[in-house]
Amino acid sequence: MGFTMKVERVVHDEVFSLLVASGLFQDVTLTVTAADVGQAFDGSNLVTTARDSGGKLIAVCRALTDFTRHCFVATLAVHPEAKGKGVGKSLLNFTHAQAGDPKRIVIFLHSAPESVGFYEAIGFKRELTCFSLNNIS
Numbered sequence: 001m002g003f004t005m006k007v008e009r010v011v012h013d014e015v016f017s018l019l020v021a022s023g024l025f026q027d028v029t030l031t032v033t034a035a036d037v038g039q040a041f042d043g044s045n046l047v048t049t050a051r052d053s054g055g056k057l058i059a060v061c062r063a064l065t066d067f068t069r070h071c072f073v074a075t076l077a078v079h080p081e082a083k084g085k086g087v088g089k090s091l092l093n094f095t096h097a098q099a100g101d102p103k104r105i106v107i108f109l110h111s112a113p114e115s116v117g118f119y120e121a122i123g124f125k126r127e128l129t130c131f132s133l134n135n136i137s
């Protein structure tokens with residue numbers, strides 16, 4: 001499948017529609033609005049996209065990188081019609097390359113339960129020493 005990847009500032013409604021279509025919000029406890037998504041994307045210093053030959057947004061990745069050692073990938077979503085075609089893997093590799101020197105930058109992320117197999121398939125290592133702190137009930 002032909003697609004183009006780049007670093008870009010995304011239009012909030014466009015990316016919100018993609019995230020909803022991807023199913024990313026299906027199991028979340030809190031309601032996520034387009035304004036929440038806009039704030040999150042505006043507050044991230046590395047946003048990468050994949051678009052098809054007609055310019056349609058088919059995948060997005062939102063990350064926070066220090067361009068030195070650590071890059072936290074907070075969102076990755078592929079449109080249902082583009083899933084299973086290597087877009088997710090390509091966009092993560094592209095994001096890694098944009099986040100700093102790929103030989104020095106480590107990518108961290110929290111996987112949705114149903115996506116664990118994806119990260120294992122593309123070579124991510126499962127860590128036993130990650131922690132989180134939150135008050136979400």
Ligand SMILES: CC(C)(COP(=O)(O)OP(=O)(O)OC[C@H]1O[C@@H](n2cnc3c(N)ncnc32)[C@H](O)[C@@H]1OP(=O)(O)O)[C@@H](O)C(=O)NCCC(=O)NCCS
Nearest residue numbers: 076077078083084085086087088089111112115117118121
């Ligand atoms: C998870 C997601 C990003 C994967 O993107 P994708 O473009 O469909 O995946 P790719 O086509 O790049 O797959 C790369 C490899 O992972 C495998 N894979 C993809 N999804 C998988 C899954 N859910 N379980 C196991 N393996 C999976 C593919 O078979 C492929 O393996 P191969 O290289 O041996 O052929 C996409 O399905 C998605 O957006 N899901 C909904 C949102 C979501 O869960 N995002 C992640 C939140 S942490």
